[in-house]
Amino acid sequence: MWIGLPLLSPVHQPHENTHPHPHASPEFSEHIYIELSVVVPLFYWITLFLVPKIFKTRGVFFYLGGLVLSVLAFFYLESFIQTYVIQFEHDERNILGPQGLFPLVLIAGIGSTYGLLLEFIKIQAIKAEETQEQLKSELSFLRSQISPHFIFNVLNSIVYLVRTKAHQEAESVTLKLSSLMRYMLYDSDQTMIPLGKELDYLKNYIDLQKVRFGEDVEISFKENGIVRACMIEPMLLIPFVENAFKHGINQVLNPKIEIFFSIEDGDLEFIVQNQKGVTHNDSQEPSSGIGLKNVSRRLQLLYPEKHTLEICEKGEDFRVKLNMTLDKKI
Numbered sequence: 001m002w003i004g005l006p007l008l009s010p011v012h013q014p015h016e017n018t019h020p021h022p023h024a025s026p027e028f029s030e031h032i033y034i035e036l037s038v039v040v041p042l043f044y045w046i047t048l049f050l051v052p053k054i055f056k057t058r059g060v061f062f063y064l065g066g067l068v069l070s071v072l073a074f075f076y077l078e079s080f081i082q083t084y085v086i087q088f089e090h091d092e093r094n095i096l097g098p099q100g101l102f103p104l105v106l107i108a109g110i111g112s113t114y115g116l117l118l119e120f121i122k123i124q125a126i127k128a129e130e131t132q133e134q135l136k137s138e139l140s141f142l143r144s145q146i147s148p149h150f151i152f153n154v155l156n157s158i159v160y161l162v163r164t165k166a167h168q169e170a171e172s173v174t175l176k177l178s179s180l181m182r183y184m185l186y187d188s189d190q191t192m193i194p195l196g197k198e199l200d201y202l203k204n205y206i207d208l209q210k211v212r213f214g215e216d217v218e219i220s221f222k223e224n225g226i227v228r229a230c231m232i233e234p235m236l237l238i239p240f241v242e243n244a245f246k247h248g249i250n251q252v253l254n255p256k257i258e259i260f261f262s263i264e265d266g267d268l269e270f271i272v273q274n275q276k277g278v279t280h281n282d283s284q285e286p287s288s289g290i291g292l293k294n295v296s297r298r299l300q301l302l303y304p305e306k307h308t309l310e311i312c313e314k315g316e317d318f319r320v321k322l323n324m325t326l327d328k329k330i
Contacts, residue, residue, distance in 0.1 A: 248274030
């Protein structure tokens with residue numbers, strides 16, 4: 001279209017009288033058509049073949065060599081058409097000189113720039129897609145680590161209750177475990193879930209632990225705010241609570257676990273605090289601390305620059321504070 005713009009000039013339109021412009025001649029119009037028939041194929045030859053086939057597979061030197069050969073080939077094609085096909089009656093310009101070569105060199109530069117830009121965009125799109133797939137795979141792996149780890153601890157709790165508590169308490173715990181399993185098997189496969197489901201999951205887990213430990217452990221859970229309008233990645237908060245019960249009870253005098261949950265206008269504040277209790281088995285357990293490591297990595301992947309995670313150890317106190325901005329329902 002750019003090369004053909006001169007054809008729209010009044011110089012090349014039919015007139016009753018001879019147009020005074022020096023280019024108002026049939027030969028000049030024919031020359032424009034010849035250039036169109038040569039430079040347009042050259043442009044697409046460069047962008048559709050040389051760049052994706054030669055530059056990507058053979059490198060820059062083969063590409064430059066192919067580009068020079070292509071320009072010369074199309075130049076002599078244009079010269080052949082002008083000399084033997086159109087047969088200009090007079091040729092005031094030397095078609096074999098620099099003036100005849102310049103338009104092809106210009107188009108070669110434009111075509112190379114355009115073709116390389118297209119390849120760069122394609123490469124960036126492929127890299128972005130690969131990064132997204134890697135992210136999905138890594139998140140799937142992290143989730144697969146969390147679920148068996150959590151199930152293992154809950155089953156230990158069930159075994160303890162069956163051996164030591166009444167049948168009614170065991171039945172209550174089994175129903176809560178059923179609710180937890182339903183959440184893990186179905187809701188956790190979703191990308192995002194309502195915050196209320198995650199909160200119910202936390203409450204069921206805490207109630208399960210209250211039944212197990214009774215008055216031996218002081219468990220405090222405080223809730224503030226309305227959760228209906230927010231969405232969250234499933235099973236994102238439970239590792240903090242699970243870690244508190246795992247490491248905050250054994251070898252601790254008068255163990256106490258405090259949990260604070262607050263949501264306001266999409267801003268979540270979640271605090272879990274407990275006393276540390278290290279046993280010989282915990283120090284050698286391969287999975288020790290796996291929950292916190294995984295959830296920290298998931299936060300980095302899913303909520304970059306939208307969260308702060310503070311893990312503080314002072315003496316026998318262990319405190320985790322999470323602040324994050326959640327997406328709202330559409």
